[in-house]
Amino acid sequence: PEGQVFYLADYSAIEARVLAWLAEQDDVLEIFETDGKLYEKSASSIYHVDIDNITKAQRTVGKIATLALGYAGGYRAFQKMAVNYQVDISDEEAQAIVSKWRQANSAITTYWHTCNNAAIQAIHNPFTTYKAKLILFRSDGKQLWAKLPSGRKLTWNNPSVMDNQIQYQGVDTITGKWTQHRTYGGDIAQSLTQAVARDVMTNAMLKLDKEGFNVMLTVHDEIIVEVNPKLKALTEFIEIMNQTPTWAKGLPIAAEGEMCKRYKK
Secondary structure, three states: OOOOEEEEEEEOOHHHHHHHHHHOOHHHHHHHHOOOOHHHHHHHHHHOOOHHHOOHHHHHHHHHHHHHHOOOOOHHHHHHHHHOOOOOOOHHHHHHHHHHHHHHOHHHHHHHHHHHHHHHHHHHOOOOOEEEOOEEEEEOOOEEEEEOOOOOEEEEEEEEEEOOEEEEEEEOOOOOOEEEEEEOHHHHHHHHHHHHHHHHHHHHHHHHHHOOOEEEEEEOOEEEEEEOOOOOOHHHHHHHHOOOOHHHOOOOOOEEEEEEOOOOO
C-alpha cells in the first residue's frame, strides 16, 4: 500500500547458536558474544592454524564442517555438503575433518549421547523425568515428550527401543501414511535445536505484533513486516528481534535486516 514498506531481518547462525547453548559449548558461545568468527574457529581447529591466518579456502571448509557436522553427521554428510560449495574432499580427508571437529566441539558431541540416553531411559521408565541439560524427557508409554526451555513440548508417538535404537511412529513425507521411524542422539539434538530456534522467532513475532509491526510472513529464520517507516523505525524492528527471551538466558542472539519495497532474497 501507499506509504508502506517492508522491513525484513533474519537471525544470524541461529541453529549454531542454539545448539551451542543447549550443549553448553562455551567456547562457541563466547565467539558469538565477541567477533562471531565461528567458521574461522572451526577451520583453526581443523588445520591447527591461528584464527587470524585462516585462508579463504580453509574458512570454507570450516563453514562446511559447522553446517554439516552439528547433528552427528559423518564424513559422507560432510562430502555431501561440500559439493554445494564446489569443494572436493576425499573420504580420508573428510573423516579426519569430522574427527577434528568433534574433538574441538566435545560438549556438542557429548550432548548427542546425553539426549539419546535420556530419551531411552524415559521410554524404558514411564512417568519418570530424565534431564538432558536444559531439556526434560518423559514418557507415559504411548508418547515421549521433550520439554523445551520455553515450556513447549515436542512429541514422539508410540516410542520403543529396539537394539538400543529409538523407534517411533510418524508420517512419511512422501506417502503421507503413518509408518515406523528411527531416531538417534544427533537427530534428536537437531529437532530440539530447530524447535528452540522456532520459539525464539515466535517470541519476537509476538513482541513485534504487540508493538504495532504488521508481521506479513516468515521465511525460514527471517521475519518480514509491513510498516509505515515514518511511524516505526528499522532499528526498533531489529532491536525487538535481538531481545533474548526470558527463558533463554545466556543465548546470544543477533539479527540483521533492511528496508525494501519488494521482498527479496
